[in-house]
Amino acid sequence: MFTKEEYSSYEDFCARYKPECPENFNFSYDVLDALDPKKTALIHVDDAGTRREYDFKFFQETSSRLANALMAKGVRKGDRIMLVLYRRMEYWTVMLALHRIGALPIPSPSLLTKKDISQRVNYAGISAIICEDSICERVDEAKPDCDGLNLLVQIDGTTNDGWLDYEELMATGDASCPRTADTPCNDDPMVIFFSSGTTGLPKMVMHTFAYPASHFTTGALWHDLEDGDIHLTLSETGWAKSVWGKFYGQWMAGATVFVWDFRGKFEPAHLLQIMADNKITTFCAPPTVYRFLVREDLSKYDLSALRHCTTAGELLNDSVFHAWKKAFNMPLYEGYGQTETTLQVATFKFMEPKPGSIGKPVPGWDIALMDEEGNEVPQGEEGEICIRIDKPVLGLFDSYMDEPEKTANVKCGDWYHTGDKAWADEDGFFWFMGRTDDLIKSSGYRIGPFEVESALVAHDAVIEAAVTGLPDEVRGQLVKATVVLAPGYEPSEELTKTLQAFVRDLTAPYKYPRVIDYVTELPKTISGKIKRKEIREADLANLPN
Numbered sequence: 360m361f362t363k364e365e366y367s368s369y370e371d372f373c374a375r376y377k378p379e380c381p382e383n384f385n386f387s388y389d390v391l392d393a394l395d396p397k398k399t400a401l402i403h404v405d406d407a408g409t410r411r412e413y414d415f416k417f418f419q420e421t422s423s424r425l426a427n428a429l430m431a432k433g434v435r436k437g438d439r440i441m442l443v444l445y446r447r448m449e450y451w452t453v454m455l456a457l458h459r460i461g462a463l464p465i466p467s468p469s470l471l472t473k474k475d476i477s478q479r480v481n482y483a484g485i486s487a488i489i490c491e492d493s494i495c496e497r498v499d500e501a502k503p504d505c506d507g508l509n510l511l512v513q514i515d516g517t518t519n520d521g522w523l524d525y526e527e528l529m530a531t532g533d534a535s536c537p538r539t540a541d542t543p544c545n546d547d548p549m550v551i552f553f554s555s556g557t558t559g560l561p562k563m564v565m566h567t568f569a570y571p572a573s574h575f576t577t578g579a580l581w582h583d584l585e586d587g588d589i590h591l592t593l594s595e596t597g598w599a600k601s602v603w604g605k606f607y608g609q610w611m612a613g614a615t616v617f618v619w620d621f622r623g624k625f626e627p628a629h630l631l632q633i634m635a636d637n638k639i640t641t642f643c644a645p646p647t648v649y650r651f652l653v654r655e656d657l658s659k660y661d662l663s664a665l666r667h668c669t670t671a672g673e674l675l676n677d678s679v680f681h682a683w684k685k686a687f688n689m690p691l692y693e694g695y696g697q698t699e700t701t702l703q704v705a706t707f708k709f710m711e712p713k714p715g716s717i718g719k720p721v722p723g724w725d726i727a728l729m730d731e732e733g734n735e736v737p738q739g740e741e742g743e744i745c746i747r748i749d750k751p752v753l754g755l756f757d758s759y760m761d762e763p764e765k766t767a768n769v770k771c772g773d774w775y776h777t778g779d780k781a782w783a784d785e786d787g788f789f790w791f792m793g794r795t796d797d798l799i800k801s802s803g804y805r806i807g808p809f810e811v812e813s814a815l816v817a818h819d820a821v822i823e824a825a826v827t828g829l830p831d832e833v834r835g836q837l838v839k840a841t842v843v844l845a846p847g848y849e850p851s852e853e854l855t856k857t858l859q860a861f862v863r864d865l866t867a868p869y870k871y872p873r874v875i876d877y878v879t880e881l882p883k884t885i886s887g888k889i890k891r892k893e894i895r896e897a898d899l900a901n902l903p904n
Contacts, residue, residue: 578608
């Protein structure tokens, strides 16, 4: 059904590759049930270091049992189910079971508060929650405010009042769940992801059953997966990135998904040891993770099995790219997409990466960079990343669930407007600049925060940086950097001058931060994205009257 081919160049790729979705496609029936039951599907290492392997038979049977058990409890096609499962093995069983039913899973992060839970339950019309026992107390606190919530399933621990035990529930279901005439497929709603909510209440991004088919590009081609590979994507399961790297495309490509279910603070040395001990062959993580990894003594870890690495989510700075390539003789291949899309721009193994570029448009995605009037911008000029939608686009979200006005605001005429800015160089490579709201206008220049942030984090003193515009009567806006320092460094006027000079050497002189504010941590969404809007609002509030 999904066959990987080799390509000699980007031009060959565009000429021959066409992402497609089979008719009547349902991932649980058409991919999972067709895979070799004896083959290893997933390797799971928990926080205590216990390693377990699960074959496809395990997921074929457990997802069928759970689907039957949930239907016996009244779960039906179209119901909306919140999942809060960290990186637990049960996440895959639950997702696959709900795909069999046609109920819509809403994967959710473990950091949700009582307020978040009640807000999302009511906003999305959620009727059931399946979660780890550590989340139950917050759900119980939120439940009095959630009239439509009528089914609670608990994984692990002593079962709380009003909750069903996951294992006991699953044991009541039959191990066979055959396809029926009503089995959901293709254009039926399949999954809802909440957006990050950097500019207000998160939107409900709904994808259909055709969505997983588009991730064959992600797994087989961008991750370059082959049969027998062991792939690690670091994402928690509460976000869309988890199905980019821990699920659909990896299994379609024949790979084994590796899951490290760590809790608490991320420790780069621990991750490197996990990768070495488990012979990880392909790896994907955001640039921030690579920045921490290259600060370690990489020679201490046997990563000889590692052969291909990818990154996405923010700008990759040159110094990390080159440090990783020097250590392992392999580049980092960048990619770009949104919760609303799958992989739409990327660098693949048959392309020579340009450090800091997100790559070129993926076949199946007709992309233009457009100005505010809807005109395509010339090469070298910034424009909004827009996707042509006069024909169906495999991998593009269907809608913001229950919010047609918000959908219409971004799906306008023949185009979907991503809200992200980029420019293209003479070779057609895209260079990401940031969200349209994040661009800084200073002395007639338009400055994207990512490039300045990338320059700052290339300095040994800087762990993280957020760049925003600070109102200024003369220039319109000043470039301001909010910086988290590495251990051993202290804020000082001398350090500020050093960092400013460092940025001037790496970027155009007008881009350097004229103001640097030192903080212990940056404001972030629960998905880990920097809340630049919050920094801007705090700066406005502190301006003199």
